[in-house]
Amino acid sequence: MKTFYNHLHAQHQGKVEMFRGALVPCFEVPARADHVLAELQRRQLGAVLEPQAFDEAALTAIHSPRYLNFLATAWDQWVALDAANADKDILPSVWPTRTFRTDIEPDNFAAKVGLYSYDAGTPFTSGTWVAARAGAHCALSAAQAVLAGDRAAFALSRPPGHHAGADFFGGYCFLNNAALAAQHLRNAGMHKVAVLDVDYHHGNGTQAIFYDRPDVYFASIHGDPRTEYPFYLGHADETGSGAGWGANLNLPLPRGTDYASWAQALETALAGIAKFGADALVVSLGMDTFEGDPISGFKLKTDDYLRIGERLAKAGLPTVFIFEGGYAVEEVGVNAVNVLQGFTNP
Numbered sequence: 001m002k003t004f005y006n007h008l009h010a011q012h013q014g015k016v017e018m019f020r021g022a023l024v025p026c027f028e029v030p031a032r033a034d035h036v037l038a039e040l041q042r043r044q045l046g047a048v049l050e051p052q053a054f055d056e057a058a059l060t061a062i063h064s065p066r067y068l069n070f071l072a073t074a075w076d077q078w079v080a081l082d083a084a085n086a087d088k089d090i091l092p093s094v095w096p097t098r099t100f101r102t103d104i105e106p107d108n109f110a111a112k113v114g115l116y117s118y119d120a121g122t123p124f125t126s127g128t129w130v131a132a133r134a135g136a137h138c139a140l141s142a143a144q145a146v147l148a149g150d151r152a153a154f155a156l157s158r159p160p161g162h163h164a165g166a167d168f169f170g171g172y173c174f175l176n177n178a179a180l181a182a183q184h185l186r187n188a189g190m191h192k193v194a195v196l197d198v199d200y201h202h203g204n205g206t207q208a209i210f211y212d213r214p215d216v217y218f219a220s221i222h223g224d225p226r227t228e229y230p231f232y233l234g235h236a237d238e239t240g241s242g243a244g245w246g247a248n249l250n251l252p253l254p255r256g257t258d259y260a261s262w263a264q265a266l267e268t269a270l271a272g273i274a275k276f277g278a279d280a281l282v283v284s285l286g287m288d289t290f291e292g293d294p295i296s297g298f299k300l301k302t303d304d305y306l307r308i309g310e311r312l313a314k315a316g317l318p319t320v321f322i323f324e325g326g327y328a329v330e331e332v333g334v335n336a337v338n339v340l341q342g343f344t345n346p
Ligand code: OKP
Pocket: 019, 121, 160, 163, 171, 172, 199, 200, 201, 202, 229, 286, 288, 295, 324, 325, 326
């Protein structure tokens, strides 16, 4: 299986995130991808390639031009406010909630950041745009490899993407890599695409992007939003709207869920995808379901990831894997590569 990787991911290196009233060191660090890359090379799982370049249209297929323009210029606007800002990351602190207007972009930079985000846990740094764009190109390149006939491909990108919406960032995500890959498959003539999100956290951005569409099915297995981030989306009664009714499947599970129960949810998700009749599969591959993850609550073990890969292969679909979360930094490489190895060589 080919892996698409760009060293520019390391340009996104947040300093701190807001957590329970304190600024704590970021969990989403460059070393995460380094560990996956090292493990891929150790096991010789396939070529590691630079992504192709894609033009703006590949991004505007999912994200609004206004949001993309914000991402591309945010850092310069931040430093223009005060040259001393160059030493600090941008961290949002004010947002429009119910009753506020979101149709006017404020001039005040703090207000502008709030318009395009939804939490204070996602620092925007000097290198965020460069890294996120390179990561999106990895996702698009992986989709391109599958279109060219590869059975599967892996986008080893960061920052992650599944919390990012058409015009907002949050949950460590800026560009929705899985949605970009799915749309790229659609544009190239795949009639029906399924996105399966196995990250611990609900992929609210991906769900929102495709919620009213009948051509992209979204299935997600995640911590119950009543207690788990992102809290405000991901319930079982969210089944799609309008033409997309029936093309969204949420399988929330309680903290403490082990592999036996998780694997049952995987069967339910794959049954939904089979019934939908997908031509291709995009997997939002979050590794934060691991028992040792510092910010999550499931109990999956390292060997379980081999079984997951094996089961995904049995779905028999051309498959694009997109790296999402997973914050047990020392173990994330072995766990992620176990999925890919289980898929290719059970
Ligand atoms: C991103 B992805 C921890 C708070 C958690 C955000 C979690 C984002 C997860 N101190 N806040 O889905 O892995």
